[in-house]
Amino acid sequence: MSSGKFLVQKFGGTSLADLKGFDASADVIESHAVERRVIVVLSAVKGVTDLLLQTIETAVRGENGTQYLDQAIERERSILNELSKLGTSTPLAAEYLKEQKSTLIRREEGIRLLGQCPDETRAKILATGEGFSSRLMVDLLRHRGLDTQWSDTDVLPLANESWLDSLVDIEAAEPLLSQRLEGGARITVLPGFYGRNSDGDIQLLGRNGTDYSAAAIAAATGAGLCQIWKDVDGFYSADPRIVSNARCLDEVSYDEAMELTYFGAKVISAKALAPLAGKQIPCEIRNTYDPSKPGTLVHAGAERTHVVRGISYLHDVTSITIQGGGLRGRVGIARRVMDALASEAISILLIVQSSSEYSITLCVRRADEIKARKALEEEFHFERLHGLIEEISVQSDRAVVSLVGEGMKRYRGIAARFLTAISSAGVNVEVLAQGSTECAIAVVVKGEAAQSAMRACHTAFFSDSTHIDVILLGCGNVGGELLAQFQRQAESLRENHADLRVRAIANSRKLLVADDVLDLDCWQENLEEKGKPWSIDDVITIREKLGLLNPTIIDCTTDEALAAQYVRFLQNGFNVVAANKKANTASMDYYREMRDVAAKNFRKFLYETNVGAGLPVIDTLQGLMRSGDELHTFEGILSGSLSMIFGMLEDGMPLSVAVARAVDLGFTEPDPRDDLSGMDVARKLLIVAREVGMQLELDDIEVEPAVPMEAVSHVDRSELIEALQTLDEDFSAKIQAAEARGEVLRYVGRIEDGRCSVAIEAVPARKPLGSVRDGENALVIHTRYYQPIPLVLRGYGAGASVTAAGVFGDILRTVWRPLDHQGGPS
Numbered sequence: 001m002s003s004g005k006f007l008v009q010k011f012g013g014t015s016l017a018d019l020k021g022f023d024a025s026a027d028v029i030e031s032h033a034v035e036r037r038v039i040v041v042l043s044a045v046k047g048v049t050d051l052l053l054q055t056i057e058t059a060v061r062g063e064n065g066t067q068y069l070d071q072a073i074e075r076e077r078s079i080l081n082e083l084s085k086l087g088t089s090t091p092l093a094a095e096y097l098k099e100q101k102s103t104l105i106r107r108e109e110g111i112r113l114l115g116q117c118p119d120e121t122r123a124k125i126l127a128t129g130e131g132f133s134s135r136l137m138v139d140l141l142r143h144r145g146l147d148t149q150w151s152d153t154d155v156l157p158l159a160n161e162s163w164l165d166s167l168v169d170i171e172a173a174e175p176l177l178s179q180r181l182e183g184g185a186r187i188t189v190l191p192g193f194y195g196r197n198s199d200g201d202i203q204l205l206g207r208n209g210t211d212y213s214a215a216a217i218a219a220a221t222g223a224g225l226c227q228i229w230k231d232v233d234g235f236y237s238a239d240p241r242i243v244s245n246a247r248c249l250d251e252v253s254y255d256e257a258m259e260l261t262y263f264g265a266k267v268i269s270a271k272a273l274a275p276l277a278g279k280q281i282p283c284e285i286r287n288t289y290d291p292s293k294p295g296t297l298v299h300a301g302a303e304r305t306h307v308v309r310g311i312s313y314l315h316d317v318t319s320i321t322i323q324g325g326g327l328r329g330r331v332g333i334a335r336r337v338m339d340a341l342a343s344e345a346i347s348i349l350l351i352v353q354s355s356s357e358y359s360i361t362l363c364v365r366r367a368d369e370i371k372a373r374k375a376l377e378e379e380f381h382f383e384r385l386h387g388l389i390e391e392i393s394v395q396s397d398r399a400v401v402s403l404v405g406e407g408m409k410r411y412r413g414i415a416a417r418f419l420t421a422i423s424s425a426g427v428n429v430e431v432l433a434q435g436s437t438e439c440a441i442a443v444v445v446k447g448e449a450a451q452s453a454m455r456a457c458h459t460a461f462f463s464d465s466t467h468i469d470v471i472l473l474g475c476g477n478v479g480g481e482l483l484a485q486f487q488r489q490a491e492s493l494r495e496n497h498a499d500l501r502v503r504a505i506a507n508s509r510k511l512l513v514a515d516d517v518l519d520l521d522c523w524q525e526n527l528e529e530k531g532k533p534w535s536i537d538d539v540i541t542i543r544e545k546l547g548l549l550n551p552t553i554i555d556c557t558t559d560e561a562l563a564a565q566y567v568r569f570l571q572n573g574f575n576v577v578a579a580n581k582k583a584n585t586a587s588m589d590y591y592r593e594m595r596d597v598a599a600k601n602f603r604k605f606l607y608e609t610n611v612g613a614g615l616p617v618i619d620t621l622q623g624l625m626r627s628g629d630e631l632h633t634f635e636g637i638l639s640g641s642l643s644m645i646f647g648m649l650e651d652g653m654p655l656s657v658a659v660a661r662a663v664d665l666g667f668t669e670p671d672p673r674d675d676l677s678g679m680d681v682a683r684k685l686l687i688v689a690r691e692v693g694m695q696l697e698l699d700d701i702e703v704e705p706a707v708p709m710e711a712v713s714h715v716d717r718s719e720l721i722e723a724l725q726t727l728d729e730d731f732s733a734k735i736q737a738a739e740a741r742g743e744v745l746r747y748v749g750r751i752e753d754g755r756c757s758v759a760i761e762a763v764p765a766r767k768p769l770g771s772v773r774d775g776e777n778a779l780v781i782h783t784r785y786y787q788p789i790p791l792v793l794r795g796y797g798a799g800a801s802v803t804a805a806g807v808f809g810d811i812l813r814t815v816w817r818p819l820d821h822q823g824g825p826s
């Protein structure tokens with residue numbers, strides 16, 4: 001046979017789920033058969049092998065397994081029925097099904113009576129799935145007028161005696177296949193999953209063995225190409241069902257494919273890679289349902305500059321640790337562990353020894369856990385008896401997450417990045433191991449944490465843009481405006497490689513968490529319809545659920561209880577951006593704790609909008625303090641609403657009318673008394689004071705309310721304006737008196753001589769504060785450096801747009817550039 005004459009195509013269960021799948025597979029075969037002779041190897045109809053297995057397991061327990069058998073047969077029959085309705089005849093498949101049905105029913109009965117199923121019988125039963133699908137494909141291709149033959153697997157002689165996990169003797173298969181194919185039809189279809197021994201009996205090639213059948217046939221015929229047709233576009237950087245933004249890879253090397261599949265990537269069976277790699281036969285992974293896509297090429301020439309090619313995970317793993325002082329310095333412990341498990345035919349997924357030689361940890365499949373424990377307990381019976389080792393500890397429900405790439409051999413710092421990503425997802429690494437081919441690193445983690453670890457690693461190694469993941473709590477004026485700003489800026493951020501993603505939104509009643517990212521076009525409706533009542537725990541778990549590396553919680557509420565949770569947020573790996581002033585005006589102890597926890601957890605706590613909305617107050621003060629400046633005096637108009645109200649008073653408007661106007665213009669808190677009481681200004685002044693190093697509590701601020709609160713505190717909100725009318729005259733008189741002295745009244749926060757006070761002050765009309773009105777804020781800061789002319793910050797200090805813009809600025813400052821995609825060569 002001339003090299004490369006044949007094309008081998010394997011279709012798996014996902015390509016053979018129903019008639020549509022068979023048709024799509026037949027299309028693929030037909031289009032390739034035009035150019036080359038094709039050898040087609042088929043799996044069973046999707047789910048049939050599992051159902052046959054369930055039939056056996058049920059019957060072994062003495063229970064009736066026919067329900068599962070019926071389901072398996074029904075799956076196959078329904079495809080035949082559909083075809084016959086379309087007028088397609090299926091002589092081979094129909095005949096086979098009829099014949100097998102009675103045999104299978106008999107066998108199930110036999111197993112049930114005996115209470116056991118010999119491996120030989122098991123192999124015969126399981127192989128019928130492939131027997132059926134391969135015949136059906138021959139019928140279909142013939143119906144299309146294609147020159148097609150069916151071949152049994154007697155051309156695949158076996159290299160060992162295992163009934164359930166056999167190997168093909170590839171050398172011996174060469175002449176047999178050659179003979180079968182010589183002068184044969186253009187298309188040859190074989191059942192996958194089994195070969196036949198020298199007695200002609202069926203021996204299986206292991207679960208998912210059809211990949212191996214195809215690889216063995218490709219190796220034995222020296223095929224030019226082996227194609228594995230599936231329901232996905234190719235080999236992905238991670239399981240696309242877990243990592244939604246996994247990428248389809250153009251190519252991978254045999255070693256990379258081996259590591260990825262060994263630790264769980266269900267793309268091509270690990271066993272199939274050896275014959276392909278041995279003969280250097282390139283292998284394509286392609287999508288049956290979208291054959292125009294190029295797929296992934298597994299070949300020897302895959303370029304090696306990639307640091308990391310993919311991430312995989314294997315679940316249902318048990319980790320076993322043997323430890324004790326008695327192990328130290330003793331030769332041959334690891335060998336005894338391996339021998340003990342090998343004698344029970346248990347394969348060890350990974351094994352590591354601590355450098356102190358004090359402990360050995362290994363992983364096996366959960367199905368082998370009981371056997372493995374027993375084998376090790378027996379092997380180390382003496383040591384256990386004499387206290388040389390402690391009890392063997394067994395941890396079920398573990399998973400192995402591995403990172404794979406040929407480039408790892410040459411680049412530094414990959415393990416560190418890997419571990420950082422996993423820990424930033426809040427996942428604990430129990431064991432770290434380097435893969436056998438040096439192109440993989442694997443960690444053992446708790447099973448339930450594996451998916452978050454996978455997602456976090458994927459982000460760390462595969463995202464070429466900075467992710468800004470946010471959770472917005474409070475979506476009233478400021479929060480709503482912020483979302484609108486996100487939408488407007490999304491495009492330009494993306495151009496700058498920043499991807500801002502809103503992962504959850506909440507108001508006081510409901511929380512809406514995205515499956516992936518929230519659609520901002522209709523967040524209001526979605527929050528109302530799909531949002532759920534929530535607690536803080538629901539927010540905390542989002543990070544793990546979505547595998548976020550550096551998420552930020554944005555607090556646009558005024559809620560004190562929420563502010564009390566910042567420490568928890570920071571501890572759990574969230575940055576906090578707060579428009580809410582309550583946290584920074586809580587006790588000095590809490591104030592310090594937030595900063596400590598943020599530093600220890602490498603998270604940011606930002607609150608630029610706490611004072612002066614969008615004005616750069618906090619950042620400016622911090623900059624001054626860091627450069628060694630110190631505050632002498634501070635005076636400021638810190639309330640946008642009071643700035644507006646006092647401006648209107650100056651124009652001669654009565655107090656009650658001015659307040660009503662400010663409310664109408666949306667410049668006050670929902671209840672304007674919150675502004676008039678002066679508490680809002682007191683909080684801002686406290687924040688400024690703490691920023692410049694004063695250790696004060698809110699009670700230390702001397703507050704004179706903007707209006708005598710006893711005149712308004714007892715009335716209902718709806719009667720407030722009326723109550724204020726009683727003060728109109730008094731206010732007008734004060735304003736006029738000030739005017740006569742060339743002064744205006746302003747509501748001022750002041751820090752002077754270690755005292756902080758908030759009160760109405762009469763200030764010269766021509767001084768900076770005298771001209772501040774209409775909602776403007778002004779901060780006049782005298783410091784060691786800024787004197788005698790002070791540093792003055794002025795501008796709108798209230799309003800949804802400027803505040804939201806300030807919050808937005810903070811969010812952008814939380815960005816921690818993800819690990820660059822490519823590391824530097826060592």
Ligand code: ADP
Nearest residue numbers: 012013014015232234235236238239265266267
């Ligand atoms: P078949 O039996 O048809 O060969 P399988 O059911 O064994 O197919 O596997 C197909 C599934 O494997 C895909 O649908 C995909 O969700 C999953 N999968 C897991 N890891 C990967 C990966 N790294 N790349 C592509 N698919 C993967």
Ligand code: ASP
Nearest residue numbers: 043049193207208209210
């Ligand atoms: N049908 C067999 C299984 O499910 C073989 C295969 O699909 O590759 O294990």
Ligand code: MG
Nearest residue numbers: 012013043208
């Ligand atoms: Mg399969």
